[in-house]
Amino acid sequence: WKIGRMERAFHAIRNPQSAIHNRIRYRQTEHGYTLIEILIALSLSLIGFIGGLTLYRSSHQALNMSRVGSEMQQGARKALETMIQELQETALGTIDFSVPNAISFASAREATGFASNADGTPAWKNAVVYFLDTGTNTLCRYVEAKTDWSTTFNTVSAFDAANPERLVPRMTNLVFGQTGNLLSITIGISGGGESVALSDELTTQVYMRN
Secondary structure (H helix, E strand, O other): HHHHHHHHHHHHOOOOOHHHHHHHHHHHHHOOOOOHHHHHHHHHHHHHHHHHHHHHHHHHHHHHHHHHHHHHHHHHHHHHHHHHHHHHHOOHHHOOOOOOOEEEEEEEOOOOOOOOOOOOEOOOOOEEEEEEEEEOOEEEEEEOOOOOOOOOOOOOOOOOOOOOOEOOOEEEEEEEEEEEEEEEEEEEEEEEEEEEEEEEEEEEEEEEOO
16 A cells, blocks of 8 residues: 555656646536526526416416406396396386486385285385496495375486495496387496406396386
8 A cells, every 4th residue: 555655656756747637637527616507597597486476477367357257247146136126026117217327116115015005006115216326336226215106206316315225336337228018237347457457248138017
């Protein structure tokens, strides 16, 4: 072993350039990452992070859009079902939708049930008004007791809508039409914000009795 070390030392003395070259080559094999390599790795990581964040935001936006749309439709359908039920209990001659975004009609329903006359015809007790509050884009419902049916119920001035029942927000329009005994109803709704914008329209028809 000692002889081997002496031979290597003697060889280094006789060939100093070879020994220096071997040391340099040994040090080159142990070098770390360069600045360029670090920057490339950071850039690739940043690209991956931005891609993942974009995918997350897209998924979140789609989920939010689906939730807003579902809430809008559920609220509008519930209000529409209530309106249809009340319209089916009234008579075609009591309906007035001459005012835009509003409809009024007579109702015989009371807290105790459905009021009837002695001959079995409905005993009208209340005037019911559905109207669109254009200031807040909300579908509202208002009920007012009415005893004098000799005059047409005016949906604009004949009731105080300061505290109506607010049914559906984000309404855009409320349109009524009549063909014979068929009454058509169209409700327009919209919702969302800058990132989510949705709009929908529900249309149905109600067969009215005379």
